[in-house]
Amino acid sequence: xxxxxERKPGAPQPAKTAEAxxxxxxxxxxxxxxxxxxxxxxxxxxxxxxLLAPLLKPEGFDAENLSARLKPPSGAHxxxxxxxxxxxxxxILYGARISLWVGFSSVTGAxxxxxxxxxxxxxxGRWIDMIISRLFDIMLAFPSILLAIAIVAVLGPSxxxxxxxxxxxxxxxxxxxxxxxVLSIKEEEYILAARAIGMxxxxxxxxxxxxxxxxxxxVQGTLSIATAILDAAALGFLGLGAQPPHPEWGRMLSDSxxxxxxxxxxxxxxxxxxxxxxxxxxxLGDGVRDALDxxxxx
Amino acid sequence: xxxxLHASKAGKGREDGRDQKAAVxxxxxxxxxxxxxxRCKIRKRxxxxxxxxxxxxxxxxxxxxxxxLIVFGIIRAIPGDPALAILGQKATPESxxxxxxxxxxxxxxxxxxxxxxxxxxxxxxxxxIRSGAPISREIWPHLAATIELSFVAMLIxxxxxxxxxxxxxxxxxxxxxxxxxxxxxxxxxxxxFWLGLVEQWAFSxxxxxxxxxxxxxxxxxxxxxxxxxxxxxxxSGRLDQFxxxxxxxxxxxxxxxxxxxxxxxxxxxxxxxxxxxxxYIRTARAKGQKMVWVVYKHAxxxxxIPVLTVIGLQSGLLLGGAxxxxxxxxxxxxxxxxxDAIQFRDYPVxxxxxxxxxxxxxxxxxxxDLLYAxxxxxxxxx
Numbered sequence: 001x002x003x004x005x006e007r008k009p010g011a012p013q014p015a016k017t018a019e020a021x022x023x024x025x026x027x028x029x030x031x032x033x034x035x036x037x038x039x040x041x042x043x044x045x046x047x048x049x050x051l052l053a054p055l056l057k058p059e060g061f062d063a064e065n066l067s068a069r070l071k072p073p074s075g076a077h078x079x080x081x082x083x084x085x086x087x088x089x090x091x092i093l094y095g096a097r098i099s100l101w102v103g104f105s106s107v108t109g110a111x112x113x114x115x116x117x118x119x120x121x122x123x124x125g126r127w128i129d130m131i132i133s134r135l136f137d138i139m140l141a142f143p144s145i146l147l148a149i150a151i152v153a154v155l156g157p158s159x160x161x162x163x164x165x166x167x168x169x170x171x172x173x174x175x176x177x178x179x180x181x182v183l184s185i186k187e188e189e190y191i192l193a194a195r196a197i198g199m200x201x202x203x204x205x206x207x208x209x210x211x212x213x214x215x216x217x218x219v220q221g222t223l224s225i226a227t228a229i230l231d232a233a234a235l236g237f238l239g240l241g242a243q244p245p246h247p248e249w250g251r252m253l254s255d256s257x258x259x260x261x262x263x264x265x266x267x268x269x270x271x272x273x274x275x276x277x278x279x280x281x282x283x284l285g286d287g288v289r290d291a292l293d294x295x296x297x298x
Numbered sequence: 299x300x301x302x303l304h305a306s307k308a309g310k311g312r313e314d315g316r317d318q319k320a321a322v323x324x325x326x327x328x329x330x331x332x333x334x335x336x337r338c339k340i341r342k343r344x345x346x347x348x349x350x351x352x353x354x355x356x357x358x359x360x361x362x363x364x365x366x367l368i369v370f371g372i373i374r375a376i377p378g379d380p381a382l383a384i385l386g387q388k389a390t391p392e393s394x395x396x397x398x399x400x401x402x403x404x405x406x407x408x409x410x411x412x413x414x415x416x417x418x419x420x421x422x423x424x425x426x427i428r429s430g431a432p433i434s435r436e437i438w439p440h441l442a443a444t445i446e447l448s449f450v451a452m453l454i455x456x457x458x459x460x461x462x463x464x465x466x467x468x469x470x471x472x473x474x475x476x477x478x479x480x481x482x483x484x485x486x487x488x489x490x491f492w493l494g495l496v497e498q499w500a501f502s503x504x505x506x507x508x509x510x511x512x513x514x515x516x517x518x519x520x521x522x523x524x525x526x527x528x529x530x531x532x533x534s535g536r537l538d539q540f541x542x543x544x545x546x547x548x549x550x551x552x553x554x555x556x557x558x559x560x561x562x563x564x565x566x567x568x569x570x571x572x573x574x575x576x577x578y579i580r581t582a583r584a585k586g587q588k589m590v591w592v593v594y595k596h597a598x599x600x601x602x603i604p605v606l607t608v609i610g611l612q613s614g615l616l617l618g619g620a621x622x623x624x625x626x627x628x629x630x631x632x633x634x635x636x637x638d639a640i641q642f643r644d645y646p647v648x649x650x651x652x653x654x655x656x657x658x659x660x661x662x663x664x665x666x667d668l669l670y671a672x673x674x675x676x677x678x679x680x
Contacts, residue, residue: 138364275489279483
């Protein structure tokens with residue numbers, strides 16, 4: 001139906017209206033979900049921290065003050081200082097830039113590659129599907145953090161390699177999701193109709209299959225950012241992610257471990273920052289899932 | 299393909315049972331025929347399950363081959379000269395040449411792969427560059443330590459997670475539900491290494507209740523038999539040491555259990571909520587059965603299938619998390635083994651450690667798949 005109507009430029013497009021109402025309905029449901037709003041607020045605060053860090057703390061994350069080493073939280077240093085006398089609050093603000101960047105960019109990369117592979121596998125089937133699906137099976141046979149560790153062990157420890165590793169281990173999650181969605185969509189009658197009027201594969205993919213696969217990708221994407229931030233912190237903690245003096249939260253934790261007896265704040269605050277950001281994305285992700293997944297609607 | 303279970307089927311089974319009892323005294327043939335049918339059904343189901351298990355294992359072969367390829371590729375994918383990356387800039391040309399030869403890097407890749415697989419199949423995991431010892435000999439104590447820690451952590455995650463989920467579903471929207479779901483949500487979001495450090499600080503450094511590091515008391519080490527210390531101390535009849543091992547296990551296993559526990563609790567809750575609304579639960583309640591009985595006997599059995607899937611998936615998180623937990627608690631498991639190997643660029647150990655953990659993950663998921671049948675007789679295996 002939709003495709004028939006598309007041929008007349010001025011004609012109304014009911015499918016588009018239905019699509020718009022799906023997104024509008026989801027948006028309304030999301031706004032009503034208190035936990036999701038709390039999650040969004042937490043994320044917003046961290047995004048603001050990341051953006052405004054240079055304005056709020058122009059001295060930078062690496063300003064050392066050896067006369068103020070391991071000082072407890074006070075008016076001057078809200079979260080105390082570390083073993084180099086650096087202000088932990090400032091480092092957490094700047095650290096938000098790294099964690100959010102890794103979270104967003106690794107998941108975006110995984111979505112792009114995963115979607116392309118998933119569409120190829122689902123739409124073209126046969127040997128392409130077999131090869132891609134087996135590849136996903138094999139990648140999923142490894143615990144994800146272990147595969148990420150293996151990739152960084154090969155490429156060498158750095159933030160960029162940690163990002164590549166996290167994006168790579170997330171690819172099969174999106175690939176499988178898109179593949180299964182494509183498999184179900186391509187059997188729909190409107191795809192048959194689109195084929196019947198001679199629409200090209202690329203147009204069918206871009207105009208029909210991709211927009212209809214978007215909802216589960218968004219749900220999975222939001223939840224994956226939480227896992228990606230946790231994984232990046234874990235790699236940082238193991239010394240495989242961001243290198244000093246960059247204030248990556250996981251790295252801050254591992255560098256401060258030895259001072260936990262005398263200066264527990266050096267460990268507590270970076271950990272809280274990770275947990276809060278991840279909590280924010282988990283809350284928002286759950287909300288988005290409930291809003292977009294019709295099966296979950298009560 | 300799951301086939302829906304009808305309440306009438308279950309009921310029929312019970313009636314058959316009654317008929318059977320009644321028939322015992324009456325005729326000899328009737329009492330023989332009914333169990334024969336049942337026996338036949340059980341045997342058929344057993345055969346189907348065996349066939350399914352074999353097929354499931356055959357399906358693993360390509361995955362195992364792929365896994366071996368990825369693990370094999372770890373050394374070969376190092377940018378530049380792997381031997382130089384392992385030995386560092388100060389290496390002499392002779393030592394580089396010797397390492398290349400011992401790792402087989404001087405031969406074509408397919409030759410290297412087949413000899414790697416041949417070695418793996420004969421139980422040879424290579425030689426550690428750092429210690430010079432065969433990895434297959436070094437790895438078992440580490441593996442045993444990880445198995446012990448992961449098993450206890452999974453046990454905590456499953457027992458606490460399921461009960462927390464049941465409690466939440468049973469008392470939906472009550473204070474208990476809200477509190478346990480907040481715990482579950484926060485638990486999912488916490489980095490395991492941070493939780494471990496905070497536990498260490500609170501219960502070991504501040505309160506002094508539990509040891510913060512290691513597997514046993516270093517002044518009175520456990521005599522290793524199987525290297526699973528809980529077993530070893532029992533086998534040697536040392537209950538004092540057993541208690542000490544348990545004390546050492548508490549903090550790392552709780553840290554490792556938290557995230558899977560939180561996820562299992564959330565899954566149990568949602569799956570239980572669905573089951574508790576079904577007719578057969580209402581029937582059971584209407585018959586006057588106690589709620590505890592209904593929940594644990596009837597509802598849990600059906601709510602358990604999605605939970606089982608989550609348990610299988612979480613085992614990967616748990617095994618991956620073991621690397622972080624072991625590093626914090628000085629637990630000499632396979633995670634610490636890999637971590638130390640990364641610091642020393644001991645690639646053969648990294649390869650073997652990753653392969654062993656991945657194999658454990660695959661094995662756990664195989665067991666979970668086979669357990670579906672035990673917990674859900676409705677599942678048909680085609």
